[in-house]
Amino acid sequence: MAGGHSLLLENAQQVVLVCSRGERFLARDALRSLAVLEGASLVVGKDGFIKAIGPADVIRRQFSGETFEEIIDCSGKCILPGLVDAHTHPVWAGERVHEFAMKLAGATYMEIHQAGGGIHFTVERTRQASEEELFRSFQQRLQCMKRAGTTLVECKSGYGLDLETELKMLRVIERARRELDIGISATYCGAHSVPKGKTATEAADDIINNHLPKLKELGRNGEIHVDNIDVFCEEGVFDLDSTRRILQRGKDIGLQINFHGDELHPMKAAELGAELGAQAISHLEEVSDEGIVAMATARCSAVLLPTTAYMLRLKQPRARKMLDEGVIVALGSDFNPNAYCFSMPMVMHLACVNMRMSMPEALAAATINAAYALGKSHTHGSLEVGKQGDLIIINSSRWEHLIYQFGGHHELIEYVIAKGKVI
Ligand code: NIG
Ligand code: FE
Incomplete structure (x- = not known):
């Protein structure tokens, strides 16, 4: 009627x-x-x-x-x-279930990465996949997220690393944004790993001189809308200096800074994010006390990812300390071939049990604060x-x-x- x-x-x-x-x-x-x-x-x-x-x-x-x-x-x-998932890597091809078996047998995330597995494995398969193939699997994954209550999700590129494949991934995300009923915040994550044969400095130069100008042009033409810029700031991946250069350039072209930091090693990523005016930093298992205070002061949100800490048996991020210091704590599923979880209710449960958050804290982190991490809390999250x-x-x-x-x-x-x- x-x-x-x-x-x-x-x-x-x-x-x-x-x-x-x-x-x-x-x-x-x-x-x-x-x-x-x-x-x-x-x-x-x-x-x-x-x-x-x-x-x-x-x-x-x-x-x-x-x-x-x-x-x-x-x-x-x-x-x-509706639940807001503030961190996912949902566009990729190839299976990595074999790596789960390796991790259960004792291999670490970085051992697998340095042996050419992990992100490198997914990059190879994603480069070979057609845009249609990527869209179909992405659509199915979004359907699973929706069934688990997610109505707004952050989606990263980052399994291309070269400009051509990064743009292919971003076009897939853009198509979903236009055609599907779930809300999407799109993140350019070309600095997810250092491509084989390049140094981090060379990769950062390529991103700054070639990738970001192209994104700016496509954004201006209305072809691809990107909301956020991400870098994997980690020992053996992008160091603090390369991270700073990439994020600053991304901010200059109008992207919100939302990056991976202080996950496996203390990198002073939180301090950097606070200084650059980042909207959000994810992971933070190894964040320093000073970094926590800097994030609270700068109103830079912390996107905590209980699935990753659980799957990789990492030490838990110090959610209690962050909450007590007044950090804006959000949650994400980190859905990716390493952390195969579509479900924000599961994420909230893990956050409560393993990170000692209360149920009101977890729900706020998966709604209003996750929307804040995406710069969308004026329209979403409550x-x-x-x-x-x-x-x-x-x-x-x-x-x-x-x-x-x-x-x-x-x-x-x-x-x-x-x-x-x-x-
Ligand atoms: O957030 N830490 C870096 N990126 C992802 C893992 C991506 C992958 O292993 O494919 C994460 O956990
Ligand atoms: Fe991630």
Whole structure:
């Protein structure tokens, strides 16, 4: 039925707004308890934005006589914001399940990388793959993420390293951004690894002199939209100086800085990110105390990736210390051939158990703070009037079940809704 509004969600047991005063992120005391309404309804307009949220009887009176394209009875269920995955590498070809076996047998991530496996292995396969092939597998992966409640996801290039393949990956991401219903924040990650036969300095020069000018041109023509720039700042990959040069040039052409830092070795990446005005830094297992304070002061968010620390048996990032110092903590799945996880509910569970985050902290990290890490928390990441109608409905009367339950979320998450449409 054609109607005045797109969607009415009626009488939910709990509506988890996350925040309700237009906050762009949550840190410190604001994380103690999230904004939750009991017995509430929510309306999304035809433009895909939230029109009203409030007590069920108030909404019923306010919208009596109005028509909706879809009405969902949410009695006994909870409504939460769509989940935001702030860090993924989802465009690639080739299988690396054999490396999981090697790691279980004791090989480290860097041993496999230096022996030509890891990122190098995926780069070779991705260079050989057609754009259509990459798009198809990417689309399937996005479908799995959506089923697990993700409605906005950061997607990196970075398995091409040469300009031609990096552009192929970015075109695949751009196509998904235009054709699919999941929200995408696109990241150029041409400095994900140093290509064979080059030094880090030569690779950085190539990126600065050839890749970034091309991205600027394609962005200006409206062909490819890129939001963020990323570098893998790590011993044996890009050192601090090359990282600085690449990120600064990316910022100069209008990209948000969002990079891998302080993962396997302390690199002072957090200090660098704070100095450059980075929007986010990911991993941070080896961040220094000074780096944590610098990030809190600069409002540079920390994207923590519990899957990687778990899979590689790394030491856990010091989430508690970061939270106590006032860092804006976000979460990501880090989906990639090394960390094969599509599910933000699993990520939140791991963050709570292994990184000692509370459930409100984990949910904020996977919604408003993840949206902040992508520079999108003015439109995404909470249920507030005027924000995009991205949300999930779970078949439980307590929202915490989304985190408490370990796996099997397809049964729990009944609806995933993007811009007011069930997807
Ligand atoms: O975030 N650390 C660098 N990049 C990825 C791993 C990519 C890969 O192994 O293919 C990460 O974990
Ligand atoms: Fe990563």
